[in-house]
Amino acid sequence: MTAATHRSAGEIGRTERGPRPVPGLGEQRAAADLAHTDTVLANGLRVLAVRKANVPMVEARLAIPFAADDPMHPATAEVLAETIATGTARRDRVAIDTELALIGGDLGTAVDPEHLTLSGGALASGLPTLLDVLADVLTAATHADNEVARERARIVERLAVARTQPRVIAREALQRRRYGDHPYTREVPQPGDVERVGPEAVRALHASAVLPGGAVLVLVGDLDPDAAVGDVERALGEWRSDRRATEMPELPDLAAGDLLLVPRAGAVQSQLRLSAQALPRTDPRYPALQLANLAFGGYFSSRLVENIREDKGYTYGAQSGFEFTGNKATLQVEADTASEVTAAALLETRYELGRLGLVPPTAEEVESVRQYAIGSLLIGASSQAGLASQLTALATVGLGVDWLAGHPERVAAVTAEQVAEAALEFFAPSRFTGVVVGDADTLARPLTALGGVSIGEPGAAGS
Structure with missing residues (x-):
């Protein structure tokens, strides 16, 4: 019995004759074509x-x-x-x-x-x-x-x-x-x-x-x-008041800046958390940004996962995604790494952020993430609970069924050029701020040498 050999995501996606072809998109159905x-x-x-x-x-x-x-x-x-x-x-x-x-x-x-x-x-x-x-x-x-x-x-x-x-x-x-x-x-x-x-x-x-x-x-x-x-x-009907429920004050736009090293004495793992301002769902450029995010780190076959998980082995999991708060949105990039490879993982993360804009997703990559985005939306809306949760998130910012039903078509219409523009504008490493939480004795010197990281006060991470 021969031992199974590990295959990377790239190897899985190829045959002896070349890359596995990505099936073309079929006719797009509405995510919520419902009464x-x-x-x-x-x-x-x-x-x-x-x-x-x-x-x-x-x-x-x-x-x-x-x-x-x-x-x-x-x-x-x-x-x-x-x-x-x-x-x-x-x-x-x-x-x-x-x-x-x-x-x-x-x-x-x-x-x-x-x-x-x-x-x-x-x-x-x-x-x-x-x-x-x-x-x-x-x-x-x-x-x-x-x-x-x-x-x-x-x-x-x-x-x-x-x-x-x-x-x-x-x-x-x-x-x-x-x-x-x-x-x-x-x-x-x-x-x-x-x-x-x-x-x-x-x-x-x-x-x-x-x-x-x-x-x-x-x-x-x-x-x-x-x-x-x-x-x-x-x-x-009898649940009434002459006052309205209290909305969250609008968040300020994120300012770019150094990452902050938050000391956590004795930690054997570090948490990388990067964040930058993004676009709300109502912005016409959001579908292109959504696909750019998927190509970067939004699903398992993304560039970030392929680099720091599959190739380098720095983390069991890395991901990027959106956080929607009121009428604002931010991009988050997350990875948990062993202390000794934290600086290297941050270096590769910044490299992939820059590469996304300078070497934008190919037409094949765009088609792959497009299918993933539309398929995920349809699967999420296929159950009553999933649809209810999706619509609640939309309704709290004034959207509804019509936005959800029309989103597959908007995603299907995005061009590779639009994804490239979104990648260059929103994924530049200089746009991000964030934190690294970990053991300062291990991390301070390599992170300082890497640059773009300031050192926080001991105890800032809590106990």
Whole structure:
């Protein structure tokens, strides 16, 4: 029995007669050619109901703008999210869980600096019940003292572990490097702040911030869109306020600059995080930039992965992608490497950034990433849950089904020349800033020699 030999992505893509031919694009289907209703109710809630009847289920996503300047807001919001569905004036935790179980449903919550999100699903026939439970927790959640105490203890324990994780440390360092003390950087609360959160503060935040004005509810499933909107009006029509939910203040454009070495004593791995200003989805150049990103590091056969993973073996995984925040967008480049090859990995990453603009993707590369982009979009929208999540991300920035349905055609129309222009403009190494988190004793000298890296203060990465 002979041992299997490792083949690179380039070798896999070739035969003895040359490169494997990339099949031509077939006729493009709309990603979401679906019956839908998109309207704003009298209370300011936008409702997007979409019929996708492949299974007799309904998916619901409610995103409420949930920003604030108060330094204690992230901690209080975290406790609120964990206790909002633990009891109301007419249902305790068991009653909520039982009623949802009877309709094959569930309800989950999450919070970040931009939104409080409630996500659920149920049998299509149970939609009125799901909406009734949702209305109950939105308007009458009690955040009982014992529930707050129990969930607060769980959150503190979870955060204590999370704040030791390299990826969390790197994300927090990158956020501070990019945006200073902007509220958007407060993604992971401090455990000590959570310990100080009391039931009164949670109930006060609910009353002042869980508001319909500016919120978006997306429903996707085996439903009649107009009838579903009527169900929402009946269930949530009394959820009202004379104020709107609080939107996140607009982020500043990123300024290019040195990477910051954030010391993490004794670390055997380093986290590379680079970021630059990009384009929102509504910009006409976005499809070309999307394809340029895929060619650089957006999927497994990209140039960055081929270089620092397949060829050099510096990392198990490297990737690049977009982060959309309000009406702004940024590019992120990420890789985790062993300490001894961190400087070399950064050198190769910068090399690939520059090469993308100076030696732009070939027509074959463009065709490959085009198929990947369109195929991924269609696959992501093929399930009710996937479509609901995609539409929620779009709806929070004012887009909807029409944008999603038209995007495959926009991607199909991008030329190799347009991808080359986007690569040269947006992937220049000089446009990026970011952080390297790792052991300063090992990294400081080679990174300083490489240039474009400044040294942070010890302890900046947290413990």
